[in-house]
Amino acid sequence: MPRDLQFFRFLHEICIDVAGDSLDQRKRSGVERENTAVRLVNKTSTRDRVMKNSIDLSNELNVLGMLDKAREIYSELGDAPAISYVRSNYRLLSKIYHPDLNPNNKEKAEKMQQKINEVAHIINALPDKELIEVIKNGALKKPKEKWKVLVVEDEFGYQDTLRNIFTMEGFEVRVAIDGDTGYEVYKDFKPDLVLTDVLMPNVNGIELVRRIRNDDSTIKIIYMSGFFGVKRLKKELDEEVVQHKYPTLSKPFKVSHLLEIVREYLGMN
Helix, strand or coil: CCHHHHHHHHHHHHHHHHHHHHHHHHHHHHHHHHHHHHHHHHHHHHHHHHHHHHHHHHHHHHHCCCHHHHHHHHHHHCHHHHHHHHHHHHHHHHHHCCHHHCHHHHHHHHHHHHHHHHHHHHHHHCCHHHHHHHHHHCCCCCCCCCCEEEEECCCHHHHHHHHHHHHHCCCEEEEECCHHHHHHHHHHHCCCEEEEECCCCCCCHHHHHHHHHHHCCCCEEEEEECCCCCHHHHHHHHHHHHHHCCCEEECCCCHHHHHHHHHHHHCCC
8 A cells, every 4th residue: 555545544534533532522512511510500499499498497587586586695695505405495385385285276386387497497408507598688577567575584495495485476565574674674675474483592683673663654564473471572472463553473374374474464365
């Protein structure tokens, strides 16, 4: 075979090989681009879903009264305690609103239980990083034209329980840990109702109410305590209740009983 013919055949074979390699490369590139596009779509969908869940969770935590408290914990103690509060507190709400514990309001309790379960689903779906962003940046809508309740209680368990109950029932709530703090919160908050424990350190509930009554003689008060029988306070408390017709609650009490007294006292029924 002439050299020129051999040379041209050699070039032809090289061109075929190069073309084949280019075609394979284009196919591989196409597959890679397709896979990349799928990953981007999936990533975008996940991000959109997380953002939607974050917005939904922000609103729901606000409704449940947990967002404000979670931010307070975050500012004082950091990420981990705030996340722990949000991830665990809905379990307490679920117990409070269990239909079996609220036979007189079973239908409403079931609806609240369903809402709490929906919130729990969102909480469990979000990683810690996204959850802390909700706590830090979620929209906090201030309630409008709501009954305002000040809870003065030195037991932390009762503080959170009462805050959650009133918030989920549509009240605006503030909590204070003793009589001194309660009076300062009262002056700033101007509540419609003060729900106060009787036995507290420093300033007890009766002394607190007397201070408040100097500012507003018509203020509505509900006394609560597990120690109504303490001698040094019994006489004073009896006089308060008789003279001013304040309702009383003895701990522990049912949620339905508490709400029934509050609604009747405020004329909400």
